[in-house]
Amino acid sequence: MERSPLTSDAQKKSIVDAINTDDRISKLPNDLLVKILSRLSLKEAMRTSVLSNRCVHVWKDVSRYKRHHGHLEKCTIIYYPYQCEDGMVEAWIRSLIHVKHIKHLTLKNFICPFRPNPTITLDLPPESFSHPCLDSLTLSRYNIETSHAFDNCWNIKKLELTGISAGVGVFNVVLVSCPSLEVLVVDINCHKGRGLLKIENPNLKFLYLSCYNIDAIEVSSPNLDILTIGNLLCEKEKVVIASPRLQFYRNYWTTLYAHTSYSISCPDQEKKSIGHEFLMRRSRDFLSEFASMSVSVDLANTKEVEMLHEILAACPREMEELEILFKKSNSPRKVETSIARTQKQFWEETKPFSHANFSAYTVRLSNFSGSKEEFTLASRLITQGMVGKTMLIKPLSFSPSNKLEIEGAVANLNELPKGHRELDIVMV
Numbered sequence: 273m274e275r276s277p278l279t280s281d282a283q284k285k286s287i288v289d290a291i292n293t294d295d296r297i298s299k300l301p302n303d304l305l306v307k308i309l310s311r312l313s314l315k316e317a318m319r320t321s322v323l324s325n326r327c328v329h330v331w332k333d334v335s336r337y338k339r340h341h342g343h344l345e346k347c348t349i350i351y352y353p354y355q356c357e358d359g360m361v362e363a364w365i366r367s368l369i370h371v372k373h374i375k376h377l378t379l380k381n382f383i384c385p386f387r388p389n390p391t392i393t394l395d396l397p398p399e400s401f402s403h404p405c406l407d408s409l410t411l412s413r414y415n416i417e418t419s420h421a422f423d424n425c426w427n428i429k430k431l432e433l434t435g436i437s438a439g440v441g442v443f444n445v446v447l448v449s450c451p452s453l454e455v456l457v458v459d460i461n462c463h464k465g466r467g468l469l470k471i472e473n474p475n476l477k478f479l480y481l482s483c484y485n486i487d488a489i490e491v492s493s494p495n496l497d498i499l500t501i502g503n504l505l506c507e508k509e510k511v512v513i514a515s516p517r518l519q520f521y522r523n524y525w526t527t528l529y530a531h532t533s534y535s536i537s538c539p540d541q542e543k544k545s546i547g548h549e550f551l552m553r554r555s556r557d558f559l560s561e562f563a564s565m566s567v568s569v570d571l572a573n574t575k576e577v578e579m580l581h582e583i584l585a586a587c588p589r590e591m592e593e594l595e596i597l598f599k600k601s602n603s604p605r606k607v608e609t610s611i612a613r614t615q616k617q618f619w620e621e622t623k624p625f626s627h628a629n630f631s632a633y634t635v636r637l638s639n640f641s642g643s644k645e646e647f648t649l650a651s652r653l654i655t656q657g658m659v660g661k662t663m664l665i666k667p668l669s670f671s672p673s674n675k676l677e678i679e680g681a682v683a684n685l686n687e688l689p690k691g692h693r694e695l696d697i698v699m700v
Contacts, residue, residue: 298326306333321352328354343405344368348378353392362396373405381413396421403427411436415463419445426450429475430550432457440467440486447471454478455550459502462486477547480558491515498547500532500558520566520597520638529592530563534583538575548579555586564593571598571645580625584658587630594632598639598646600668625652635659639668642681650685657691665699 300308309317309331317331347368351361368374381392394414400421401409410432419442428450433443440462447456447470454475459482462469466487471479476493482502483489488510491499496515504511517535534551538544551558559565565587569580580596587594635653640646653659663685667678679699686697 298324302330302333305330309334318351329358343373345374346376347372347374348380350380350382352382365396365400369401369403369406373403375405376408377406378410379412379414380410383413393417394421399423399425401425401428410434416442416446418442419449422446422449424449426452429453429546430455434459435461437461437463439463440469444470447473451475454546456480458483460484477545478550488512497537497545498532498534498551500530500551502530502560518566520568520595530560531565532559532563533566535568536570536576536579536583538573538579544575544579548582552582552586559586559588561588562590562592563588564591564595566595566597568597568599570600571643571649577645584625584630589630591630591632593634593636595636595638596649598637598641598668600639600641625649625656625658631658631660633660634662634664636664636666638666640665640678640681641668641674642678647681647685651688654685654688654690654695654697659695660692661695663695663697665697667699 305327309320312320312334317334320327321329321331349361349364365377365379368377379394392414394411394416395418398420402422402424404427406427408430409428411434412432413435414437416436416438422445429452431450431453432455433446434457436459438446438460443458443460443462447453451473452475453473455478456471456473456476457480458469458471459480461484463485466485468488468490469483469486470490470492472490472492474494476496478498478500479491479493479496480500480502481489481491481504484503484505486504486506488506489504490512492514494514494516497517499513499515499518517537518533519535520533536548565583567580567583569576571577635658637646637650640650650663650665654663665682665685668674682697682699
């Protein structure tokens with residue numbers, strides 16, 4: 273076999289030249305390329321930016337051919353760091369908020385495994401996010417040097433800060449600048465000077481906390497219904513949660529595993545809270561495996577029972593601990609209408625908690641009085657294998673009038689067939 277007269281380098285060059293010769297698309301004029309890309313969806317057009325150096329910026333002109341009239345409900349922008357060097361992304365953000373009157377905006381710094389990924393500093397003009405139509409804002413993987421973009425953000429009701437780095441002082445000013453927040457997700461790294469993170473908001477219903485490089489946390493939210501803890505790398509004595517609705521027997525945020533505290537409330541029988549709806553939509557993000565949960569519920573309120581059923585159905589398959597605290601309503605029970613089913617019909621027809629697919633190593637039933645509803649719930653947890661090792665029952669009180677009733681209920685629970693043979697049922 274004769275050896276090719278071309279050297280190895282020459283062979284490679286000839287192949288590259290052949291490829292370049294066949295790449296007729298890159299040789300087309302910009303206007304024609306943009307017209308071709310305009311036939312793709314905007315997401316598909318953006319993906320062509322990685323094909324060649326020529327294609328990096330061509331997709332940005334596609335908007336000339338894709339005219340959208342009217343306002344926008346929702347938009348997500350995911351981009352590479354090098355794509356924001358010419359101010360294009362900033363112009364898009366300004367247009368979406370102040371021209372298109374976007375309601376739900378998500379901005380994400382995309383991590384590409386094939387390109388260097390420097391941290392993007394989100395440097396926007398003052399009051400960039402201040403517009404009455406912008407209701408929800410999500411920021412992911414940014415560095416924030418100042419809080420100016422959040423000035424006067426009375427409009428934002430849901431704010432998600434995930435993978436955000438900033439000084440603790442910047443975070444504090446951002447949160448103060450958004451006084452109308454009802455849902456707040458804080459997954460942050462305080463890289464410039466440690467200090468105290470303060471969250472004071474009377475409107476908050478849902479709060480997720482995961483904080484690194486921070487000295488202390490103070491939360492003061494009188495209407496907070498749901499608190500979810502991811503990671504808090506600070507001393508437990510320096511975590512202060514002042515939320516009167518979240519009154520449980522243990523401070524679970526001082527443990528090493530993730531925890532959710534939820535005080536179920538439904539004053540309007542026809543409408544569930546914004547915090548509950550958010551948690552149910554994002555349960556996979558906030559209810560993690562081997563975590564723990566504390567829930568308080570009024571079993572006399574059928575709507576709250578329905579919400580509890582939804583929560584337990586969304587729980588991960590294996591949990592460390594579950595606490596259910598029974599709230600006692602002092603108000604007389606309202607007369608049920610044909611629309612609002614009686615409690616007896618509700619428990620018999622819907623059979624709540626019959627098909628929840630989880631198992632908690634330990635289950636605590638607090639404020640147990642031995643009522644029919646409490647006994648029904650406890651029995652279903654026991655017989656269907658939702659309690660792995662121990663059920664701890666803490667009575668509401670031990671007065672002569674109810675002591676025998678509570679002891680009798682616990683004895684009957686011990687007689688039930690158990691989903692786990694080694695299950696212990698103990699009154700504490």
